[in-house]
Every structure is written in C-alpha cells, then in structure tokens.
Amino acid sequence: MLRDICRREGIEFESAALEAIAEQTDGDLRSAIHDLQAAAEGRDRITEDDVVTGERDRTEGIFDFLDLLIKEGDAEAALKASYDVDETPDDLINWIEDNVPKDYHGPELTDAFDALSRADRWLGRVRATQDYSYWRYAADNMTAGVAAARRENKGGWTRYGPPSYWSKLGRSRGTRETRDAIARKIAESAGTSLGSARRDVLPYLATMTHHCKDRELTVRMAAAYDLDASQVSFVTGSGESTNKVQSIVEEARERRDEAIESHAGPAFEGTRTRNGTGDGEDEGNGATGDGDDGDDGQLTLGDSAGDDSSDEPADSDGEDVAEAGDGEGDVRTEKAESDDAQSGLGDFM
Secondary structure (H helix, E strand, O other): OHHHHHHHHOOEEOHHHHHHHHHHOOOOHHHHHHHHHHHHOOOOEEOHHHOOOOOOOOOEOHHHHHHHHHHHOOHHHHHHHHOOEOOOHHHHHHHHHHHHHHOOOHHHHHHHHHHHHHHHHHHHHHHHHOOHHHHHHHHHHHHHHHHHHOOOOOOOOOOOOOOHHHHHHHHOHHHHHHHHHHHHHHHHHHOOOHHHHHHHHHHHHHHHOHHHOOHHHHHHHHHHHOOOHHHHHHHHOOOOOOHHHHHHHHHHHHHHHHHHHHHOHHHHOOHHHHHHOOOOOOOOOOOOOOOOOOEOOEOEHHHHHOOOOOOOEOOOOOHHHHHHHHHHHHHHHHHHHHHHHHHOHHHOO
8 A cells, every 4th residue: 555655646665664664553554654654755765764663652452452451451550551542531431341241250340340330420521511631530440440340360362342332323323314304303393402302302203103193193293394204204113115104294295385385475376466456447356446447436345355246335434345355354364274274283383
C-alpha cells in the first residue's frame, strides 16, 4: 500500500524505508500513511535515513491491554496501561464487560462487575452533565477495580473479541432509523422533544394499533403523522407488504389530501368563490348588485340564494340579503368541520 501511494504521488523511495515505516507502525495502515506523509514532506525521494527509526509514541493494542488487565497486571499497572489504549471509556467498558467472563468466575467475576457498574454510573453522569472530568473515575473503576477483583493470575491464551454490543447495534441500525423517523414526525406534530416522542408516545401508539386491530384508529394515526407502509408496519407489528397495511396507508393518504383541501379554504373553491362575490351581473348570484336584475333596485331572496321558489322582495335595508349570505357561510363552515371530523386529524394534531 505504501508503494502504491508513493507511485501515485510521484515520490521515489527505497524499499528499506517503506519496510521501516511498516515495521514500526505494527501494521496500522493509518499510522503508516501518516508517517509516510511526514517523511515525504518537502522531498521527492524517501530514503531509509529519512525515516525516524527511534521508538515512537503509539497506542497499545486493545488485546494486549486486555491480557494485562484480566490475566496478570495489578490495579496500578492496569490503570496506567489504559492511558495508552486508543479507546474512549464508553467503548473500553464494553470491551472489558464482554471479555472478563472468559477468565473470571465466581466471586471475582461478581466483584469485577460491581466495579464495572460503578464505572457505568460515572459514564452516565458524563452524559447527563457533559462534564468529561468524570471520565477519570470511570476509568479507575473499569481498570483498577477489575484488576483488583482478580484472585489469582490467569495463564494460557484466551480468545478475546470485540463487544457483542457493537454487532447488535449494526444489526438493529435499520430498525432504530425507522423508529427515530417516526418519533421525529410525532415530535414535530405534537411540539415535543424527540426523546419524549420515542419514549412516551410511540409505545402507546404501538399498543393501541397492535396488528391494526383497531383499523380506524390506525388509519387516523397514519394520516396524522403521514406514515408510510414501513413505518405503519413498525408501529403495528404487521407485515409491511400485507394488503391490510397497504390499504391503511392509501386511505390515510386520501384523508390527508381531503384535510388539506378543506383547510385551504378559498384556495380550492375556484369558480364557486368568484360567483359568490360578483357584482350582480352574473344572474343575481352576488351578495350585492346594481339593480339590473332586481325589481326597483332590490334583490330578492331567490336571486341572492339561487332559489327560484321564493318571490318575496327583500327589505330595503338589505337584512334578507345579509341573512342569505350568512346561511351560505354556515353551510360552508359545517362542511369544513364535517371534513375535519372525517379526516381523523383532530384527535392527533
């Protein structure tokens, strides 16, 4: 890899120089590239003399640290060794927790986990207060505390491995992303935090709509939060590709469209709105007129409301005309309220 980098960058090199870099970095490619960059700075050729061959500062391997901590090191040695490990306390505690049971048993394992639980409490304080000075107390417990719990040195070779917690996170990544996307929609709709939506609202929705048994409630939920099929499936526990979930999503989308139209008011009324605000020339549909279509300059109730069955003239002060206009407004208001009720948004928004 170092040879390829040099060739691509047009830098001549001695093979011994690259071998020296590879050897002193113990196979750590990132560190090797950094050392190569430092050696090539301001040069177009690298020789073995250009490579710093002295002992360099480097982190201790995590597996070497675990051997020291679990098998033979005392409390002080374990703590000092942790300073050279390139892991944060949040990650280091997971390494130790997963590998300690491979060598510790009985009372010493109990004491080791007591120390780890104290370390975890300190890490919780760091997350809660963002005061990273507490890391030192977490490190003391997870290293010196675990080493002090050992009753005797452990011999032989043990196969240590990375924390299983990491693989679980990798397998559940898609599920967590779906959960957070739903919680984000709930939080935006309810005006609450993402954590509250995820912790306090989502579990109740999952219980109330389990397997879509209450179909109407599930449709209203999907409409209120604009959930797609995968998100409805996540909340209800039903299969994403089932006809039941697909029909719920389609009906919820139709209800959202209807609700948007009903809440838009005049924006979707078009010709009806223009006819309702005319100047009296459009067959007497306007609320006010210039007298061309009325008798003696007065509009009749039948003209203003579009009802030909009434021939009684309106009062001169226009009260009947106003009442007719109010009636039309009431009809439109009642229809909008009816649409809102049918949409089901009111219960969630």
